[in-house]
Each structure stands twice: as C-alpha cells, then as structure tokens.
Amino acid sequence: MKKSILLAAMAFSVSGAFAQIKMPAPSPTQTIRQDFALGQIEVTYSRPNAKGRTIFGNLVPYDSVWRTGANNATRIKFTDAVEIGGKKIDTGTYAIYTIPHKKGDWEIILNKGVNNWGSTGYKASDDVVRVTVPSFKVPDTETFTISFVDVQYEKCGLQFSWAKTGVILPIASPVKDRVKAQIEKAMASDKKPYWQAANFYYEWDKDLDKALPAVTSAIEEMEQKGQKPFYMYMLKAKIQRDKGDKAGAKASATKCIEMAKLARNADYVKLGTDLISSL
Numbered sequence: 001m002k003k004s005i006l007l008a009a010m011a012f013s014v015s016g017a018f019a020q021i022k023m024p025a026p027s028p029t030q031t032i033r034q035d036f037a038l039g040q041i042e043v044t045y046s047r048p049n050a051k052g053r054t055i056f057g058n059l060v061p062y063d064s065v066w067r068t069g070a071n072n073a074t075r076i077k078f079t080d081a082v083e084i085g086g087k088k089i090d091t092g093t094y095a096i097y098t099i100p101h102k103k104g105d106w107e108i109i110l111n112k113g114v115n116n117w118g119s120t121g122y123k124a125s126d127d128v129v130r131v132t133v134p135s136f137k138v139p140d141t142e143t144f145t146i147s148f149v150d151v152q153y154e155k156c157g158l159q160f161s162w163a164k165t166g167v168i169l170p171i172a173s174p175v176k177d178r179v180k181a182q183i184e185k186a187m188a189s190d191k192k193p194y195w196q197a198a199n200f201y202y203e204w205d206k207d208l209d210k211a212l213p214a215v216t217s218a219i220e221e222m223e224q225k226g227q228k229p230f231y232m233y234m235l236k237a238k239i240q241r242d243k244g245d246k247a248g249a250k251a252s253a254t255k256c257i258e259m260a261k262l263a264r265n266a267d268y269v270k271l272g273t274d275l276i277s278s279l
Contacts (some may be wrong), residue, residue, distance in 0.1 A: 025046075026048070026049075026070075027046040027047055027048040027049075027069070027070035028047055029045070029046050029047075029071070030045060030046075030146075031043065031044045032146065032147070032148070034156065036148075036173060037080060037082070037154060037173030037175045038175050039078060039079040039080025039091075040078075040080075041076065041077070041082075041148070042077040043074065043075070043076050043077075043096075043146055043158070044074070044077075045069040045074035045075070045096075045144075045146055046071040046072065046074075047069065047070070047143050047145065048069065048070040048143075048144050049142055049143050049144075050143075050162065050163055056163065060100060062100055062102040063099065064099065065098075065099055065119045066098050066119065067119045068098045068160065069144055069146075070118075070144075071117075072117060072118065073096070073113060073116040073117070073118060073119070074095065074096040074146070075095055075096070075114050076094050076096050077092070077094075078091050078092065078093075078094075079091055080173065081173075082171050082173045083172040084131060084169065084170070085129050085130070085131035089110065089128065089129060094110040094112065094128055095110070095111045095112070095116060095122075096108070096109070096110060097111055097122060098160065098167075100135070104135050105133065105134050105135065106132070106135055106167045107130055107131070108130070108167065108169045109127055109130045110127070110128045110129045110130075111123075111126045111127050112127075131169065133167050133168060133169065133170070134167070135165050136165075138165065138166035139164075140164050141161045141162055143162075144162040145160075145162070146158065146160055146161075147159050149168065153175075153176075153204065154172060154174055154175060154176060155170065155171065155172045155173070156171050157170055158171060176204055176205075179200060180204075180205065192217070194215070194218035194221060195214075195232065197210070197211075197214040198211050198212075198214035198215035198218055199235070202235065208239055208242055208243050211239050212236070212239050212240070215232055215235050218232055219233065219236065228259040228262060228263065229259070230256045230257075230259035230260040230268050230272075231268060233252045233255045233256035233259065233272075234252075234256045234268055234271055234275075237250075237252035237256060238275065240252055241275065241278075241279065249275065249279060250276055250279055253275045253276045254272070254276070256268055256271070257272035260272065
C-alpha cells in the first residue's frame with residue numbers, strides 16, 4: 001500500500017515537473033496581415049522546417065491534399081469580398097489546402113473546413129474555390145513561408161515557398177468603381193476631398209483633366225491654412241508633365257523642391273529635381 005502511494009506521488013511529481021517546462025514549438029504558428037483594396041487579408045499557419053528532408057514528392061506526397069503547413073489547417077480571412085479564379089469569395093475565414101503535382105502545377109483550394117486538424121476531415125464537398133497555378137523555383141527556403149507579393153490597388157499574390165519550390169495564388173478585388181462612386185459622391189458635397197480625388201483621377205482613372213483642378217484646389221486649401229504642401233506640388237508637376245505642360249511641370253516641381261527643403265525632406269527634393277531633369 002505504501003509502495004503504491006509512493007509510486008503515485010512520484011508520478012505526480014514527474015508530471016508536475018514536465019508541466020513547468022515550456023519549449024519552442026517545432027512548427028511555430030505565424031499570422032500575417034495585409035491591407036488590400038478596401039479590406040484586409042489575414043493568414044494564420046504553422047511553419048515546419050525542411051531539416052534536410054526531401055519535401056515535395058516525399059514528406060509532402062504528390063497528387064494528395066496537403067494541409068499547406070503543419071498542425072491545424074492553414075486559415076485565410078477576408079474582411080472584404082475578393083475574387084479568386086474568377087469567382088467571388090465572400091468575407092469570412094477559409095481553410096487553405098493545396099495539391100502539389102509532380103508535373104509542376106499545383107491546385108490551391110479554399111475550403112470551409114477551418115476547424116480541421118490539417119487535412120484530417122477535409123471534404124471536397126466543402127470546397128469554395130479551386131484554382132490551378134504553375135510552380136516555380138525559389139532560393140532554397142528552410143522554413144515553410146507564406147507571404148504577400150505584388151500588392152497593387154486591385155490585385156495581389158499569396159506566395160507559398162518551401163525548399164526550392166514556390167507557387168502564387170492570385171487574388172483580385174475590382175474596387176475601382178466602388179472608389180469612384182465614393183469620390184464622386186463626396187465631390188458633390190460641401191466638403192470636397194480634393195486631395196483624394198486628385199490621386200484617384202491620376203493613379204486610377206488616368207483622367208488628367210479632372211486630376212489637375214482637384215490637386216490645384218487641394219494645394220489652395222492647404223496654403224490657406226498656412227501649410228506648405230510640397231507633396232501636392234509634386235503630384236501637380238507629374239500631372240502637368242503628363243499633359244505636356246513642361247513649363248507648368250517645372251514651376252510646380254520647383255515649388256516642391258523649395259518647400260521640401262524647408263521641411264528638410266530630402267526625398268521630395270530629389271523627386272522634384274529628377275522630374276525637372278526628365279523634362
């Protein structure tokens with residue numbers, strides 16, 4: 001009886017000792033976030049290391065559903081609707097699965113099984129979208145990595161890299177019409193967003209005839225407040241240059257340089273100088 005009690009006490013002591021130890025996770029979890037279009041994309045995944053192993057075709061079999069990382073299913077969350085493979089993806093959270101193929105292409109899947117443990121519990125009937133993308137060579141990558149690449153106004157890529165292989169999931173968000181509607185509605189109000197409008201008409205809409213008066217009004221507003229908007233003069237110079245008004249572009253770039261020097265902003269001094277040199 002005493003021996004049983006002693007053994008139980010020792011077992012309790014040992015388990016308690018182990019409970020005090022905190023060790024690094026072999027495949028640590030990472031969450032990455034990216035502002036994109038009118039929302040945000042968040043990805044949560046676990047990051048295994050190669051450890052000298054052959055990854056694709058061995059550790060990760062070809063032609064089979066892969067959890068795309070380790071541990072829980074990799075998850076992606078959208079706060080605004082996007083398009084993948086030409087299909088609208090509503091806001092919400094989805095599991096990411098992939099199927100690497102020996103011939104080089106991969107299938108990338110968004111699935112409803114966000115609570116799955118890896119690929120356990122995966123059901124094709126829960127697929128939301130499936131796209132096929134080509135793989136490509138990347139510098140040898142020890143730790144499985146997901147990253148955002150080529151982030152533009154209406155498109156970006158989600159890149160998966162491990163060992164010497166990479167693939168990119170194209171994500172789109174055609175928001176131009178939504179932004180334009182906001183701009184035009186606001187420009188019809190008493191508080192006109194001249195600066196935002198100028199940037200939209202120049203960068204997005206390529207409408208120089210609307211961009212120029214908008215940036216001119218934005219500059220006037222700022223100068224009436226006693227401010228020196230060198231960055232606005234830079235935009236005005238670019239618009240004038242693109243309209244073929246070299247004299248106007250030079251004058252605006254010169255104002256940009258003068259104000260940027262007072263603000264000790266070397267970047268805009270260089271931008272203005274470079275623009276004048278290009279005329």
